[in-house]
Amino acid sequence: MTTRCETLADELGGLFTCVTNDRHERIRTPFLYPDGDNIDLFVTEKDGGLIVSDLGETLRWLRSQTLSPKRTPKQNALIADVCLTHGIEQFRGMLLARCRPGMTLATVTLRVAQACLRVSDLWFTFRTRAVESVADEVSDFLLEREIRFDRRPKMVGRSGRGWTPDFHVILPERGSLVSVLSTGNRSSARPVAEHTLAMWHDLNQLTYGPEALRLISLFDDTADVWQDEDFTLLDSLSEVRRWSEPETFIEALDAVA
Known part of the structure; x- marks a missing residue:
């Protein structure tokens, strides 16, 4: 049978x-x-x-x-x-x-x-909501410092794929692209970091030339979900900052505190 x-x-x-x-x-x-x-x-x-x-x-x-x-x-x-x-x-x-x-x-x-x-x-809707919540805090912080920015700009990478970093910050000396990394669960932290790494790799050509952009990975470290390897992973292509230390984020943007 x-x-x-x-x-x-x-x-x-x-x-x-x-x-x-x-x-x-x-x-x-x-x-x-x-x-x-x-x-x-x-x-x-x-x-x-x-x-x-x-x-x-x-x-x-x-x-x-x-x-x-x-x-x-x-x-x-x-x-x-x-x-x-x-x-x-x-x-x-x-x-x-x-x-x-x-x-x-x-x-x-x-x-x-x-x-x-x-x-x-539906996990992606959870993550989007979490990122948007932290991104709103970052937005308010930049507004308080009177720093100009564009929220979720559409950028095209070398592969032709479209990306939307969370912020394009515009300063007199130099502009920056900022990705906010946020998740409430340790098991999803690495996929979030790897997604940002893929974005920075594809947009890396924007870091060259007279109007070169700085790439900043801003980790929401209010939840203990990140491993040292996650920070190291993104440190190779971007400047890594923690949201619990907003002044260092300002320094990375080359803004006057």
Whole structure:
């Protein structure tokens, strides 16, 4: 008799791996959470039918990425929209779908996996909100010092890709591009740093010539999430400053304190 794991292997191919234990089949999908971990799904038998779910892991992962214990109404609405779009039920924190007559297990598995992927991508809205909050503080600080700046300018790198650093600061002697790095979770700190590194590498041509720009990586160190390696990573292409030391940030801009 063909097992469910063998059926999934035939229908989904080698990118999905399946392991059977006493309670369920565990499916490792090729889809990734934003921090690089694989999205795993589980097939359980209930009253003669099959249910594919994440056993609550997606919402648990999402909750671990923020300091806030509760999601906002807008975030809950976005999750509900994802479930509606993919035909997924949310029950006790789990994202699940039933394998009904006429459906293949592979089709249902893909549907749940796509929903988990889209829900986990809400992390980017968490990060954007956190960065915007700190960036607002930086904006107020620059305004108090009467320093001119452009918020989230659109820049084009050598690769042709567009980037939006948080600030383009304009001073009489020299301009600077500033990226604000902020996150509430240690596991997402390295991806945030690597994203900024990629931006500075692509925009590095702007640091040459008579109107060369200075690149500044401003870490929000109010939360203890950064490792020394994160600062070192960006120190090679930019000037690293900490938001807890605003005067050194001003010095990096070459402004008069």
